[in-house]
Amino acid sequence: MTKRDFSHVRRIVIKAGTNILSSKDGINMERVRSIVDQIAKAKEKGYQVLLVSSGAVGLGAKALHHTTPVAYIAMRQACAAIGNPVLMNAYSHEFERHNMLCGQVLITRFDLNNRTSYNNLRQSVSMLLALGVVPIFNENDVVSTAMVRNQFGDNDTMSALIASKIDADLLILLTDIDGIYTGNPKKDSNAVLLPEINELTPEIFSYAKGAGSTFSTGGMKTKLLAAQIAQKGGCGTVIASGYEDDIIERILSGDQAGTYILPAERLSQRQRWILNTQYEGAIVVDDGAKEALLSHKSLLPSGVKAVKGVFSAGEVVAVMDKDGNVFAKAVPYFDSTELEILQGHKSYEIETLIGGGKKDVIFRPEDLAFICQ
Ligand code: GLU
Numbered sequence: 408m409t410k411r412d413f414s415h416v417r418r419i420v421i422k423a424g425t426n427i428l429s430s431k432d433g434i435n436m437e438r439v440r441s442i443v444d445q446i447a448k449a450k451e452k453g454y455q456v457l458l459v460s461s462g463a464v465g466l467g468a469k470a471l472h473h474t475t476p477v478a479y480i481a482m483r484q485a486c487a488a489i490g491n492p493v494l495m496n497a498y499s500h501e502f503e504r505h506n507m508l509c510g511q512v513l514i515t516r517f518d519l520n521n522r523t524s525y526n527n528l529r530q531s532v533s534m535l536l537a538l539g540v541v542p543i544f545n546e547n548d549v550v551s552t553a554m555v556r557n558q559f560g561d562n563d564t565m566s567a568l569i570a571s572k573i574d575a576d577l578l579i580l581l582t583d584i585d586g587i588y589t590g591n592p593k594k595d596s597n598a599v600l601l602p603e604i605n606e607l608t609p610e611i612f613s614y615a616k617g618a619g620s621t622f623s624t625g626g627m628k629t630k631l632l633a634a635q636i637a638q639k640g641g642c643g644t645v646i647a648s649g650y651e652d653d654i655i656e657r658i659l660s661g662d663q664a665g666t667y668i669l670p671a672e673r674l675s676q677r678q679r680w681i682l683n684t685q686y687e688g689a690i691v692v693d694d695g696a697k698e699a700l701l702s703h704k705s706l707l708p709s710g711v712k713a714v715k716g717v718f719s720a721g722e723v724v725a726v727m728d729k730d731g732n733v734f735a736k737a738v739p740y741f742d743s744t745e746l747e748i749l750q751g752h753k754s755y756e757i758e759t760l761i762g763g764g765k766k767d768v769i770f771r772p773e774d775l776a777f778i779c780q
Pocket of ligand 1: 545
């Protein structure tokens with residue numbers, strides 16, 4: 408069988424899911440040990456490894472003797488607070504056997520969305536990597552909730568955003584199924600494993616239905632969505648079984664293990680940041696302006712039809728056509744109040760309308776990233 412070419416791979420993000428890490432009554436120490444052993448081996452070979460580990464909520468829930476999903480937000484937060492130290496304790500114990508250190512990095516969506524906090528995070532992660540420490544990420548479920556809009560929701564999405572933002576070469580999602588099948592292999596005996604996916608088409612998404620298990624939030628669909636984020640960031644993804652003790656080594660050696668979703672052409676750092684940041688408001692543009700943007704031209708005030716929401720200059724906003732389709736995200740030079748004044752006007756009127764010292768376009772092509780529909 409032909410080998411995958413991973414010769415370019417140096418920096419890897421590995422995500423371990425709740426299912427493979429938890430046992431009936433708590434943490435599956437054998438699994439933690441196996442993952443740590445494999446990471447230690449990869450590091451000896453010169454790979455930089457970042458681990459994203461789920462399991463905190465599940466472990467906290469088990470410590471509190473919950474047997475059903477934790478739906479109540481405050482209870483989920485409490486479970487995460489209880490479970491995270493248990494999880495980290497298990498990892499540090501196993502890394503100690505290899506004379507290695509790991510460090511905990513708890514983040515919310517804000518930390519990646521905001522450029523200042525993102526740069527701050529990048530700095531601390533670079534330092535951990537330079538020290539040879541394995542950063543172990545988890546969502547900071549104690550403070551992140553959908554209500555305050557700082558939630559990733561699942562660690563599949565979070566690991567892909569991390570992989571994309573820190574320029575990882577490969578994302579490995581370790582789960583309880585050995586890849587993407589054309590149906591549910593547990594129910595459909597005709598379902599076949601897809602070794603490689605080039606394009607994440609609606610048909611591929613139709614193979615992956617349903618959410619995760621009792622305490623995890625992801626499922627096959629979130630894994631494909633994660634792979635899509637990584638793909639746009641120029642990072643390939645392998646979805647594989649976390650139950651195999653040499654899976655990471657096999658993947659890195661190019662074995663046809665699991666499903667490999669190929670990377671797309673790498674976008675610029677700035678465009679990836681734009682693409683992976685939640686938008687604050689929207690700029691509605693007319694058809695002419697949409698066409699101009701698609702041919703890599705700047706947005707002029709005359710092409711702005713409406714402004715939605717409140718945002719500051721330099722924040723990421725949605726770019727919408729007149730039918731309400733968001734086809735891109737962009738970072739305008741003007742805030743929403745200024746844009747409301749400028750909409751429909753000519754560039755030469757900018758100074759008269761809102762004062763001098765301003766740019767003559769709303770944003771340039773490099774401030775825009777298209778959303779694949
Ligand atoms: N952050 C959650 C935890 O540690 C897991 C989310 C997920 O399953 O993706 O328990």
